[in-house]
Amino acid sequence: MQTPTRRTFLGICLGGLAAAGAVAAAYPLLSYLAPPSTGSEGAKVSFPETDIPPDGAKFFDYRGSTGVVIRTRQGQLLALSAICTHLGCIVQWEKEKQDFLCPCHAGRYSPEGTVIAGPPPRPLAKLPFVVVNGVITVG
Amino acid sequence: MTIIRAIRRWLEVRLGIDELVEKQLTGYLLPRNINAWYSLGSVLLVIFGIQVATGILLLVYYVPDAQKAFSSVSQIMNDVPFGWLIRMSHAVGSNMMVAVLLLHMLSTLFMGSYKSPRELNWLTGFILFNLVLAISLTGYLLPWSQLSFWATTVATNSAGAIPVIGTYLTEFLRGGKLVGPATLGRFFAVHVALLPVAIALLVGAHLFILERIGVSTPPFGLKETTNTWQGDRFRYEGHPGGIPFFPNYLLQDATTIMIYLAVFFAVVFFDPYLFFPPTAFVPADPYRTPAHIKPEWYFLANYQTLKVFPNELLGLMVQGAAMTFLALLPFIDRGRERHPLKRPAFLVCFIGGIILYLAMMIWGHYS
Ligand code: FES
Numbered sequence: 229m230q231t232p233t234r235r236t237f238l239g240i241c242l243g244g245l246a247a248a249g250a251v252a253a254a255y256p257l258l259s260y261l262a263p264p265s266t267g268s269e270g271a272k273v274s275f276p277e278t279d280i281p282p283d284g285a286k287f288f289d290y291r292g293s294t295g296v297v298i299r300t301r302q303g304q305l306l307a308l309s310a311i312c313t314h315l316g317c318i319v320q321w322e323k324e325k326q327d328f329l330c331p332c333h334a335g336r337y338s339p340e341g342t343v344i345a346g347p348p349p350r351p352l353a354k355l356p357f358v359v360v361n362g363v364i365t366v367g
Numbered sequence: 368m369t370i371i372r373a374i375r376r377w378l379e380v381r382l383g384i385d386e387l388v389e390k391q392l393t394g395y396l397l398p399r400n401i402n403a404w405y406s407l408g409s410v411l412l413v414i415f416g417i418q419v420a421t422g423i424l425l426l427v428y429y430v431p432d433a434q435k436a437f438s439s440v441s442q443i444m445n446d447v448p449f450g451w452l453i454r455m456s457h458a459v460g461s462n463m464m465v466a467v468l469l470l471h472m473l474s475t476l477f478m479g480s481y482k483s484p485r486e487l488n489w490l491t492g493f494i495l496f497n498l499v500l501a502i503s504l505t506g507y508l509l510p511w512s513q514l515s516f517w518a519t520t521v522a523t524n525s526a527g528a529i530p531v532i533g534t535y536l537t538e539f540l541r542g543g544k545l546v547g548p549a550t551l552g553r554f555f556a557v558h559v560a561l562l563p564v565a566i567a568l569l570v571g572a573h574l575f576i577l578e579r580i581g582v583s584t585p586p587f588g589l590k591e592t593t594n595t596w597q598g599d600r601f602r603y604e605g606h607p608g609g610i611p612f613f614p615n616y617l618l619q620d621a622t623t624i625m626i627y628l629a630v631f632f633a634v635v636f637f638d639p640y641l642f643f644p645p646t647a648f649v650p651a652d653p654y655r656t657p658a659h660i661k662p663e664w665y666f667l668a669n670y671q672t673l674k675v676f677p678n679e680l681l682g683l684m685v686q687g688a689a690m691t692f693l694a695l696l697p698f699i700d701r702g703r704e705r706h707p708l709k710r711p712a713f714l715v716c717f718i719g720g721i722i723l724y725l726a727m728m729i730w731g732h733y734s
Pocket of ligand 1: 312313314315316317330331332333334335346347348
């Protein structure tokens, strides 16, 4: 004769086993589906200074997102994040106007990244960089 | 707890699940002497589920492009977390599926369950068997290894032995004169879209037919029900005094499934390369045929048959005849007796057939 307590106990044991089984199945599954960690945290990006055309811009992958280095007409080098602070589009460097235009909602930024016009709430993030022997290293 | 009960009650009033459970599960009676062999169908259902789930997961990273297929599979195996587990489960699972399917067929044959009025069950099962072989064959090509490439070359080549349309058929299967990127494209489509849907539909039909006519009474053990099927009108074969499907037989199903899973994971974890020859790890090279190219174990008997007969067409015809005979067995074997010991001629053919199949397989392996 089964007492209700034994039945409850076995029920809990069975539930525990089922839960353990579910975790054992879910863990590999979620790990499998999780986006790969790029492992590029803190990675630096280097390229020769000559990659940047006169008063032009060079876009590059930077820690899983996009960065840009521009050379202004005055010959000044600037490294910025190319992600628009409004809704995340990639800004374009306008050579003639010497400013950044975000094509999505017409946000405008100065070469230093400050907002001139449009919806962006914050300036473009500045990226640290050094120039050694004609090689630019961002990061 | 009360909230769960309230939701249950709310759903119950609208869906009437209890009535369904009563009719299909607790009230669905099986013969009292039903045995463990009958649970292999449930095992196959679970295997199919695992194959579908792991297959969908593999699609996340697999690239069906001759240039990238092999490296994407290597990436799944080496870089993606637990990618090896998903891929090995899929590859090992396909082999196990064929093995369990053979056992399922053998037990059906041995206990005479294919006999009237279950011809349709046998036929749908037989088609399913062929579809599973086809899905295994098409899946084999996808990793684009030397093994895949040449096994597919050999397999599609045998279609060329058919008179008149042979050459055209081979080219049609390959999507070109030789196995190449076009073959990968069509095999991929057939493997991931066409065959899974066809198999799912047939499994549905197979189960529907089984549910309608009722489970057959095993010919041994206590005999409390006899086959009373008359053949005049539809009649569900009831089993008065039998055991309910739920929970009694479902427990047997669960037990067999657990045993299967234990064996399955033992292979996946401890001997995952059991079914992989070394050529499975070399990228396909259309300019170099590896030595001793052999098909998977379940095609070894067919492979050896083709080699035994001097003429490829003759070999194909013998196999076709054997398969046709097997498919039509319930229409040929009309006797009502289902006990194997009371059917000596059948028993001799049964055991002889198994020995012949195994012998051809072993011969094929070592030749
Ligand atoms: S996203 Fe750049 S302006 Fe809206």
